[in-house]
Amino acid sequence: MKYPQKKIGFNPTKLKEVAVKVSETTELMKFLIEKFPEKSRTAIKSMLAHKQVTVGDLVTTQFDFPLKRGQMVFLNKKKSEEKPRFRGMRIVHEDADLIVIEKGSGLLSIATDKEKVKTAYSMLSEYVKRFDPKNLIFIVHRLDRDTSGLMMFAKSKKVQEALQKDWNESIIERSYVVVVEGVVEKAEGTVTSWLKENKALVMYSSQNPEDGQKAVTHYKVLKTDKQFSLLEVKLETGRKNQIRVHMKDLGFPVTGDKKYGAKLNPIGQMGLHARVLAFKHPVTGRMLRFDTPIPGKFLKAIR
Known part of the structure; x- marks a missing residue:
């Protein structure tokens, strides 16, 4: 089946869907420029920025998105913009x-x-x-x-x-929000130990540098009440169960974490949420940062 290649206007309210099949491996910007020579590079970038370009079922704004032979590229395929x-x-x-x-x-x-x-x-x-x-x-x-x-x-x-x-x-920042049992009085601090797993698959801390992998955890108190504390925790290393073990070492286990000493579960899940992830893109070299809000039930647990 041949797909028509109509002239494209750049008013989002007037665009009609156009489908073009990819005949050889290339990048999206190069492909669009070749297929629509009457349009400037700036105009095509505008289409990408306004999410008017779809590859298969994926809406993309990435000008260097890799295309493979046989894929379909759609312009203004609005129904595919739904995530x-x-x-x-x-x-x-x-x-x-x-x-x-x-x-x-x-x-x-x-x-x-x-x-x-x-x-x-x-x-x-x-x-x-x-x-x-x-x-x-x-x-x-x-x-x-x-x-x-x-x-x-x-x-x-x-x-x-x-x-x-x-x-x-590559990882610029990994931070978590944590609800722990007890009142953490020290406003901020750092826990350093060497972590190792026992035969029961439980991680434990050692102060012997030759007994496990070094783990460093930084924390800051965000909010407390008579029973619980809400902390911001940043990892300098990423070991298995690191935050859970280090909170236990401090004497303030993560709520809902029976494996590492918790007795209470005020939010119906373990009180540990990976809130921020920032890193250098391994291919483009761009710095990317993503964050999520503190879960509402974490905040409600601290009255």
Whole structure:
């Protein structure tokens, strides 16, 4: 089937949908310039900025978005501007190389040997295959099942390896909000220890540099009441269960975290939310920062 190539006006209220098939691998801007030579580069950039360009089912504003042979590029396909909906997570950012999501509490990041239920990984795998059955998704880091918040996935093995190899250099900021049991009187502080996992798969702290992986956690008190404290926590390192162990070490376990000593659960989930994720893009080099509001039930827990 041949798709007509009509002249495009740039008034969003007047545009009609146009579909063009990609015949060879290229980048989106180059493709649009070649297909619509009567339009200036500035005009095409305006279309991208106004979300009037869709590749397959994905609305994109990225001028260097990679195109593959056989894909369809649509102009002003408004019905595709609706973001896909997933149970227990939402896509915060997507480009040609990676996806950032906000995960809900109770959703596994990736399946385990014992549990192979619906996971963030499996839902994203199904999602990217809608555009091309050969597309894959790669996990970069994890959040515990009962931790909510921001996490990132790569769209290729190369990007995954680049992020994991230079993790400390690429990640500019990872901060969490945490509800803990007890009144934290010290306004801010830092916890440093070496973490190691025992045979029961429980992480514990050591002050011996040769006994585990170094873990550094910074915290600041945001709000307290007679029973609980709300903290902002920033990670200098990213070890398994790091915040949970360090809060226990301080004597203020994360609410809802029975594994590490919590006795109360005022919000119906573990009181740990990955609020901010800022990093250097592994391909473009751009600095990206994403943040979410403090969950309402975290705030309500502190009266």
